[in-house]
Amino acid sequence: MTMRKEKLERLKTELLSRRESIAVGLRRSTEEWLDSEDLFQADSIDQAAADTDRGIAVRMRNRDRVILREVDVALRRIENGTFGDCERCGEDISEPRLKANPSTTLCINCKAELESEGQRFTGR
Numbered sequence: 001m002t003m004r005k006e007k008l009e010r011l012k013t014e015l016l017s018r019r020e021s022i023a024v025g026l027r028r029s030t031e032e033w034l035d036s037e038d039l040f041q042a043d044s045i046d047q048a049a050a051d052t053d054r055g056i057a058v059r060m061r062n063r064d065r066v067i068l069r070e071v072d073v074a075l076r077r078i079e080n081g082t083f084g085d086c087e088r089c090g091e092d093i094s095e096p097r098l099k100a101n102p103s104t105t106l107c108i109n110c111k112a113e114l115e116s117e118g119q120r121f122t123g124r
């Protein structure tokens, strides 16, 4: 079962703009990082604070990279026509679910089933 073309196009446009804004953010934070490098070398008292800021910045960048990767996965799935299909049962994945988690390959039912199987397994 495949998604209607216009719905797919809409999601694709959304994903592309999301990717663009994340990419811009990553570029900007890299530039700020390079700027602050000079600043903090001059004043070692602020070094600890700078390290903390840097830690937060690194975590944010890592999170952005993960989102970026997920968006890329989703865009590839749109290209090869598998986007929106559940890998397990072949049913359509709901649009809100795809928007919240574009890289998902399971419908909500299969996800819930797998999770309850997982719980039984780890509960033993």
Ligand SMILES: [Zn+2]
Binding pocket: 086, 087, 088, 089, 090, 091, 106, 107, 108, 109, 110, 111
């Ligand atoms: Zn399914």
